[in-house]
Amino acid sequence: MLTRIKDIAANLAPRLVEIRRHLHSHPELSGQEFQTAAYVAGVLSSCGLRVKEGIGKVGVVGELEGQGNDPRLLAIRTDMDALPIVERTGLEFASRQEGVMHACGHDVHTTVGLGTAMVLAQLGHPLAGTIRFLFQPAEEIAQGAAWMVQDGAMENVTGIFSLHVFPSISAGVVGIRYGALTAAADDLEITIIGESGHGARPHEAIDAIWIASQIITTLQQAISRTQNPLRPVVLTIGQISGGRAPNVIADQVRLLGTVRSLHPETSEALPDWIEQIVANVCRSYGARYELKYRRGTPSVQNDGIMTQLLESAAGEAWGNRGVQIIHEPSLGAEDFSVYLQYAPGSMFRLGVGFKDRHNYPLHHPQFEVDESAIITGVVTLAYAAYKYWQQTPSGMKDRE
Numbered sequence: 001m002l003t004r005i006k007d008i009a010a011n012l013a014p015r016l017v018e019i020r021r022h023l024h025s026h027p028e029l030s031g032q033e034f035q036t037a038a039y040v041a042g043v044l045s046s047c048g049l050r051v052k053e054g055i056g057k058v059g060v061v062g063e064l065e066g067q068g069n070d071p072r073l074l075a076i077r078t079d080m081d082a083l084p085i086v087e088r089t090g091l092e093f094a095s096r097q098e099g100v101m102h103a104c105g106h107d108v109h110t111t112v113g114l115g116t117a118m119v120l121a122q123l124g125h126p127l128a129g130t131i132r133f134l135f136q137p138a139e140e141i142a143q144g145a146a147w148m149v150q151d152g153a154m155e156n157v158t159g160i161f162s163l164h165v166f167p168s169i170s171a172g173v174v175g176i177r178y179g180a181l182t183a184a185a186d187d188l189e190i191t192i193i194g195e196s197g198h199g200a201r202p203h204e205a206i207d208a209i210w211i212a213s214q215i216i217t218t219l220q221q222a223i224s225r226t227q228n229p230l231r232p233v234v235l236t237i238g239q240i241s242g243g244r245a246p247n248v249i250a251d252q253v254r255l256l257g258t259v260r261s262l263h264p265e266t267s268e269a270l271p272d273w274i275e276q277i278v279a280n281v282c283r284s285y286g287a288r289y290e291l292k293y294r295r296g297t298p299s300v301q302n303d304g305i306m307t308q309l310l311e312s313a314a315g316e317a318w319g320n321r322g323v324q325i326i327h328e329p330s331l332g333a334e335d336f337s338v339y340l341q342y343a344p345g346s347m348f349r350l351g352v353g354f355k356d357r358h359n360y361p362l363h364h365p366q367f368e369v370d371e372s373a374i375i376t377g378v379v380t381l382a383y384a385a386y387k388y389w390q391q392t393p394s395g396m397k398d399r400e
C-alpha cells in the first residue's frame with residue numbers, strides 16, 4: 001500500500017507544485033479566503049469528493065467515503081489564510097496581492113490537504129471508513145477552527161490529523177511531538193484607575209502610571225516565585241497607554257498583553273492568579289482596576305495513539321532519518337487545539353527547510369519553502385490515514 005501511495009504521489013508532484021504556486025501568488029487574508037476556497041472546492045470536486053462550501057464562513061469540507069462500514073471518521077485539517085506582509089522573496093510566483101503574503105506556509109498546508117485527497121481518491125476507496133478534509137479559514141486570527149466546529153465540521157469525527165510547516169527542519173523530515181505542541185494563548189487587558197493631580201504634588205493624587213509599573217514588575221516576579229517553574233507561563237505586556245502631560249499625574253493606564261501557558265491546569269488558574277496580584281497592588285495604593293481576561297486558543301495536546309500512528313507512518317515511509325522527535329513544545333498558538341476538544345488527534349511539523357542555504361523563519365517577508373516537502377507531507381498523511389482504520393482494534397485487517 002505504501003508503494004502505491006508513493007507512486008501516485010510522485011505522479012502528482014508536478015501538479016501539486018503548480019497548485020502550491022497558484023495559491024502562493026493569490027494569497028488572501030483571514031476570513032476573506034473566497035478565491036482560495038472556490039479553488040479548493042473545484043479541485044476536490046474534480047477528484048470525486050463530496051464537497052460542502054461555506055462551512056465556517058469561508059471554509060470547505062470534502063468527504064471521501066470508505067468502502068468498508070467502519071463507523072470511525074478521520075478528519076484531516078489544513079488552513080488557507082495568508083498574512084498582511086509585503087513579500088520580498090523575489091520569486092517568479094511571488095504574491096500578486098500587494099501587502100498580503102503566504103508567509104506561514106498555509107499555501108503548502110492547503111496543497112498537502114488537496115494532494116492527500118487526490119492520492120486517496122486515486123487509490124480507489126480502499127479505506128474502511130470515511131475521511132473528511134477540513135480546509136479552514138482564519139487560522140492566523142485564531143477564529144477559523146471555532147467557525148468550522150460551529151458549522152458541524154467535527155460531527156462524528158473520531159480522530160484528526162493536521163500539519164504545520166517548519167523551516168528549521170529540513171525538507172524530507174517529519175517532526176513528531178508527543179504531548180503539548182503549542183501553548184494556550186489568552187488576551188489580557190488591565191485598566192488602572194487612579195486620580196489625577198499636579199505632577200509636583202503626588203501625595204494629593206493616585207498615580208496610575210507608577211501603579212501600572214508596580215503591577216508589571218510584580219506579575220513578572222510572581223511568575224518566577226509562585227508558578228511551578230516546570231510549567232511555563234509567559235506574560236507579555238505589549239502595549240501600554242496613559243497620561244496626558246509631563247506635569248500631570250495620570251489617572252488612567254491601560255495595559256494590553258498576551259498570556260501563554262502549556263499545562264491545562266495552569267491555564268485554568270491564570271485569570272484568578274493575575275487578578276489577585278492586580279487587586280492587591282491596586283488596593284495597596286488606593287487605585288481601582290478593571291480586568292478583562294479573554295480565553296484564546298487552548299494548548300495543542302497531541303494524543304499518544306494518534307501521534308504514534310503518524311510516527312510509524314512517517315517511519316515506514318521515510319526511515320529513521322525522515323523522522324525527528326521534537327523534544328520541546330512551542331509557546332506559539334495554533335487553533336488546531338479547538339478541534340482537539342472534540343476528538344483525539346495529532347499535528348506534525350513538516351520540514352520545509354533548504355539543506356544548503358539560509359532559511360528565514362515563519363512570518364518573515366523572505367520566508368520560502370523547499371517544495372519537495374509537499375510530497376513528504378502528502379505521503380505521510382495518506383499513509384497515516386490508511387493505517388488509521390487498520391491499527392485500532394475493530395477487526396479490520398490489512399487488505400493488501
Ligand code: NI
Pocket residue numbers: 104105106139164
Ligand atoms: Ni501558521
